[in-house]
Amino acid sequence: MIEVNALSKQFGSFTAVDDISFTMQPGEVFGLLGPNGAGKSTTIGCISGLIPPSSGQIAISGHDLIRGPRAAKARLGIVPQELAIYEDISVVQNLRYWGAAYGLRGAKLAERVADVLEVIGLVDRGWDKPKDFSGGMKRRLNFGCGIVQEPDVLLLDEPTVGVDPQSRERLFDMVRAQIVRGASVLYTTHHMEEAESLCDRIAIVDKGRKIAEGTLAQLRAQVGERDIITLTGAFGPDLALNDVLPEGVAILQADVDRLTLETEDGPARLARLLDALSKAGAEVRETVVRRPNLESLFLKLTGAELRA
Numbered sequence: 150m151i152e153v154n155a156l157s158k159q160f161g162s163f164t165a166v167d168d169i170s171f172t173m174q175p176g177e178v179f180g181l182l183g184p185n186g187a188g189k190s191t192t193i194g195c196i197s198g199l200i201p202p203s204s205g206q207i208a209i210s211g212h213d214l215i216r217g218p219r220a221a222k223a224r225l226g227i228v229p230q231e232l233a234i235y236e237d238i239s240v241v242q243n244l245r246y247w248g249a250a251y252g253l254r255g256a257k258l259a260e261r262v263a264d265v266l267e268v269i270g271l272v273d274r275g276w277d278k279p280k281d282f283s284g285g286m287k288r289r290l291n292f293g294c295g296i297v298q299e300p301d302v303l304l305l306d307e308p309t310v311g312v313d314p315q316s317r318e319r320l321f322d323m324v325r326a327q328i329v330r331g332a333s334v335l336y337t338t339h340h341m342e343e344a345e346s347l348c349d350r351i352a353i354v355d356k357g358r359k360i361a362e363g364t365l366a367q368l369r370a371q372v373g374e375r376d377i378i379t380l381t382g383a384f385g386p387d388l389a390l391n392d393v394l395p396e397g398v399a400i401l402q403a404d405v406d407r408l409t410l411e412t413e414d415g416p417a418r419l420a421r422l423l424d425a426l427s428k429a430g431a432e433v434r435e436t437v438v439r440r441p442n443l444e445s446l447f448l449k450l451t452g453a454e455l456r457a
């Protein structure tokens with residue numbers, strides 16, 4: 150349903166998206182997971198036709214975005230990170246506006262607006278203006294504006310920003326409902342838990358590049374059964390780490406104020422590790438042991454925190 154091939158985007162000399170490829174099938178949620186600035190919004194901007202790519206190809210439901218932009222864009226629904234709702238007109242008028250923008254008219258438009266009001270849980274607030282709504286309600290309306298025309302492909306750019314937990318669950322249900330009707334959903338997030346609970350397949354992105362891709366099980370297998378231990382403190386340049394670390398503890402990243410290590414059964418080895426470091430003159434201020442998950446895979450691949 151979506152084919153992205155060798156997509157790159159430069160802003161001047163800065164590369165925001167660097168040779169990214171992926172395909173998405175009908176009925177799946179595909180996650181783009183990465184920290185702020187990884188290039189997720191730029192990728193979505195290119196797929197939605199709002200940002201011209203520097204190179205690469207994008208096809209939506211078989212229509213090339215460059216050669217047949219009208220046909221390609223007609224199949225897309227976009228839920229941008231910045232709210233795309235009008236706060237001074239009612240919920241119904243917002244939905245009518247977006248439906249009409251996609252060519253819906255008359256009875257069909259009225260039917261779709263009524264359906265979407267149900268889906269987003271705003272039937273009772275249909276004639277109210279969103280300016281007084283909570284963040285979660287505005288996000289739900291933002292989502293509704295993206296699905297009025299029942300798109301084949303829905304692009305969701307960090308849809309849970311500023312959303313309370315209850316509205317977040319509701320948004321997740323709304324996404325799953327799109328899958329049930331056969332759409333495919335591209336979902337960007339920097340929350341590992343969201344990608345883990347919602348996405349059928351996940352591409353992990355960092356600094357514009359795709360660094361891993363697979364189902365949750367495939368990605369977890371890349372971390373193996375090993376735990377990641379992150380220590381913050383002071384690890385002077387004279388510290389001969391390779392001699393100090395107990396057997397079975399491998400270095401992923403070593404800086405003067407932070408060590409990222411990998412080992413089997415981290416909790417059991419931690420006491421010996423801390424003891425060895427302390428004897429060698431290192432000072433450990435904070436210790437985090439992570440069981441294998443997407444966060445630890447990101448750490449393993451980049452040496453940095455996903456949330457940083």
Ligand SMILES: Nc1ncnc2c1ncn2[C@@H]1O[C@H](COP(=O)(O)OP(=O)(O)OP(=O)(O)O)[C@@H](O)[C@H]1O
Nearest residue numbers: 160163165183184185186187188189190191192307
């Ligand atoms: N129009 C622009 N001109 C110059 N640089 C840009 C432009 N748009 C984005 N960038 C840069 O490209 C990089 C990727 O930004 P992008 O918004 O795609 O990241 P992101 O993963 O979506 O992060 P976020 O969740 O913070 O939006 C960032 O370093 C950003 O500053």
